[in-house]
Amino acid sequence: MESGFRLAQINVGTLVAPAEHPQVADFMNALEHVNALAEEAPGFVWRLVDDTTAGATDIRPAPDLEFIVNMSVWTDADSLFEFVYRSAHTPFMARRREWFHRPPGAYQALWWIPAGHVPTVDEGLSKLWLIDRYGPSPKAFTFKARFPAPDMAGLPVDMKPDPWCVGHA
Template sequence: MRKDEWHLAQINIGRLVAPHDDPRVAGFFDALDRINALAEASSGFVWRLQSDSGNATDIAVAPDPLFIINMSVWQDAESLFGFVYRSAHTEIMAQRKNYFERFPTAYQALWWIRAGELPTVNDGLSRLWMLDRFGPGPDAFTFKQRYPHPGQPGPPRDHDPDPWCMGRA
């Protein structure tokens, strides 16, 4: 791996509508292992945040036990987009409103990292903050308005609007 290669990091957060053992979120948790395995088998997958349980949903990043986090790293935006919007993940994501409260701020952010590096939870939360406060930019962006990796020429690229790509659907 060359030191000038870049990977795409992503974070998404949410507040569950009910605790883990509540039937209202059972569909989400029932699919979690299958979706995580699908991600790991997907083309372009590099890494995902996980605890000893194999999931990130039990990593406490806030005092609120219903607040959960997901982070992963991909070789490029196209690989991540393919997993999110063109795989079995899409069906679960389409049910997001059943499992998660509407989030008042940005809940998904993308950013470039050097290949071989792994983002921390604080890295991800700071990218959400930047996106929420300043809008998309080279340090925190969305699928809708992607920014090229450092050293790649060109302005940001707008993509077809999709409410799930906005980070605020």
């Protein structure tokens, strides 16, 4: 049974240096490739783009100019999980500590949206706040504590440890 909902995701980070700095050049140079991988991945629906690039790095939702945001929509959590953790995207994600400061709070949120809805950055940031304030819930959750789409039966699923913390004390 196909759901009438899609999975929205936001992930945010604060670069360790300005986008033009050589310290984050590998990250910035990989964005076009990684975005193309996402668009070709099974289950991909939509991703946030700014008005000047093929990415979203020019969208600045916070006063800190090194704070960047990424958002996308997927048909389901398994498709997104496969892309993030089991595709050519994974080696780039494994290098995130080179390019980003350790996040002080939630840096990724997942939530269900009606099919056809395009989430806003403010909507995504509010989901991060919900996780920081209340923990995972049907309104905003993580890969570790997933919730089924509102029109699907099932209980929350305790899936994976937080990938930022795995292997790092």
